[in-house]
Amino acid sequence: MRYSSLFAKTNKAAPADADSTNARLLIQGGFVDQLSAGIYTFLPLGLRVLNKIKTIVREEMDAVGGQEVLMPALIPKGPWETTKRWDSIDVLFKLVGAGEKEFALGPTHEEVVTPLVQAFVKSYKDLPVSAYQIQDKFRNEARAKSGLLRGREFSMKDMYSFHVSLEDLDAYYDTVGERYAKLFQRMGLDAIKTEASGGVFSKYSHEYQVATPYGEDLIYVCDKCRWSVNREIAEVKDGDACAKCGGKIHETKSIEVGNIFKLSTRFADDFGFTVALEDGTQGKVWMGCYGIGMSRLMGSIVEVWHDDRGIIWPKSVAPFAVCLVSLGSKDADVAGRVSQSASDLHDELAKAGVEVLWDDRVGVSAGEKFADADLLGMPLRLVVSEKTLAQESVEWKERSCPDSRLISQADILESIQSFLAL
Ligand code: ATP
Ligand code: MG
Secondary structure, eight states: OBGGGOSSOOOSSOOTTOOSHHHHHHHHTTSEEEEETTEEEEOHHHHHHHHHHHHHHHHHHHHTTOEEOOOOSEEEHHHHHHTTOTTTOTTOEEEEOGGGOEEEEOSSOHHHHHHHHHHHOOBGGGOOEEEEEEEEEEOOOSSOBTGGGBOSEEEEEEEEEEESSHHHHHHHHHHHHHHHHHHHHHTTOOEEEEEEEOTTTSSEEEEEEEEOTTOSEEEEEETTTOOEEEGGGOOOOTTOBOTTTSOBEEEEEEEEEEEEEEEETHHHHHTTOEEEOTTSSEEEOEEEEEEEEHHHHHHHHHHHSEETTEEOOOTTTOSOSEEEEEOOOSSHHHHHHHHHHHHHHHHHHHHTTOOEEEEOOSSOOHHHHHHHHHHHTOSEEEEEOHHHHHTTEEEEEETTOSOEEEEEGGGHHHHHHHHHHO
16 A cells, blocks of 8 residues: 555654553554544554454454354443343443433443343253454543543443353353453453453452553553452552462552453343253353453553654554555656656565555655654565666564664565564
């Protein structure tokens, strides 16, 4: 893709009111645009990142038997009354439709998914069932802040599982929990599985926390076995010995990127959802729910992967693998040859399936192009210039390394392929 054809460009100056690193870099880089506090447009580059995150999450949820659905965000009042949550969820966005009918914009979907699955599942033979969606959620957060970390409209993956017994729920809960660790790793995040309050039904739920200085949460983590607990329920403090292994407990700020929760039979009971058991009696239905903040993940990745010049996208979620930069020249003939060579390279890479963004702007200085390439944070920068042409080569610089080197034009595709396969 040619940078000149991208309508959403980088800004020279950082936004004055950005309250976090991810807001500053994502807005300055033209990845997102803020409409209002906690409400964002995903621009072409940002949407590519969000879609890659979604693809990874889909693959991992499919791998644990999740079936993707898409439920409505506009939910009538009825089911919220059934669960007695119409008045108890303080962040519920409520609205009145035609005929004075009341609705809420979904902040979570137990009220939709439980009667939905109930309509199809009648017997123990139909269980377990696991359904997930990736959808925008709405929460009237008192303080929407920190860019994509706490939005009023934000993208979430929410999965719900239904089981015939607590034992079956327990086993599935562990399976999903293990998968989560892998999922976050694929995006370059080391998410710590942290014990959190479990509500009335189970001792703990688990949160997946990414340690960063900008996180809203505070967790305690063992430096040896990585056992971790959220401060909200913690009976430990900084410097304590770990009860599990004797290691040392450290306090750290963190961002909750996901959580898993045993709902027990609470929602199934509310809707009178039972299944016929083998012996002919009706049995309770046990539920688990499993959330991941998709847009919050994108913000978290930036919080972890940046330096003072910009974002450093992990390869798996980078909007483009390569930022190709062609440099101008005062000599029109040289400029023409450089541009032609960059165009050929762009086409060759694109044809081979390499995602490449070509900074083809004319009349923009090398310094400005390099600063933008650093801000945008593609894993690999390639430069074509008069100097590299003379050596039948291309300058190769990885975003995460300070050094650059020349690679012969003939070897470039193979080098990129092995770089991306790493
Ligand atoms: P938090 O404790 O951060 O308020 P939560 O425990 O209320 O989140 P859930 O309702 O379980 O979160 O939502 C699942 C996931 O959605 C969370 O783990 C988080 O990653 C993400 N999330 C929750 N609220 C927001 C928000 N306002 N903006 C962006 N992501 C969010
Ligand atoms: Mg939470």
